[in-house]
Amino acid sequence: DIQMTQSPSSLSASVGDRVNFTCRASQSVSSLLNWYQQKPGKAPKLLIYSASKLQTGVPSRFSGAGSGTDFTLTISSLQPEDFATYHCQQSYSSPRTFGQGTKVEIK
């Protein structure tokens, strides 16, 4: 199985901050990497697919980059509704695997 490692596991930031966090795969997944946002008590929501493609309806302050083993999710200007946990997921090979998540908290 491909292991997905996210860092950091949590971070504190303020509204308006530019925030980056990373996802690393244990082997190359090409660009087949997705990002999800999950708020407490809610189901995950697809933000980015194929590493850099913005899902319909997702604000443009979210962006994704990377290929191979290293990927980044960036929020250009953190908004109050962005405080959540973010998960990466590879779809290069079966079984599809997720990272353990990065929790974004209010500073």
Next chain:
Amino acid sequence: QLQLQESGPGLVKPSDTLSLTCTVSSGSIRSSDYYWAWIRQPPGKGLEWIGTIYYTGTTYYNPSLKSRITVSVDTSKSQFFLKLSSVTAADTAMYYCARSRGAVAGGSDFDYWGQGTLVTVSS
């Protein structure tokens, strides 16, 4: 807007079989473009893909659970199902159903999710 809704018992005894239903509405489960998946999340932990089914009945399972899971579909009712046998406390989790764009590899994601149902395994 497509909607998915999980249903089933919230409490299952150890060694019993967990059975869940996902009902799809405001969209067709028979679409040739999509697959249907089960994903779970133990309390405070990450997400784990369980299995995926196509409307024809073709299934894909996580090898770590393959010996214990059965995923099936009833297109006439727009429902798909999960059965997980011989459950233990480690199977306690929030169980989600989701729509998958793509099968299990070569590019796929989960673009619609149900709200989830918490299943606790306890005597």
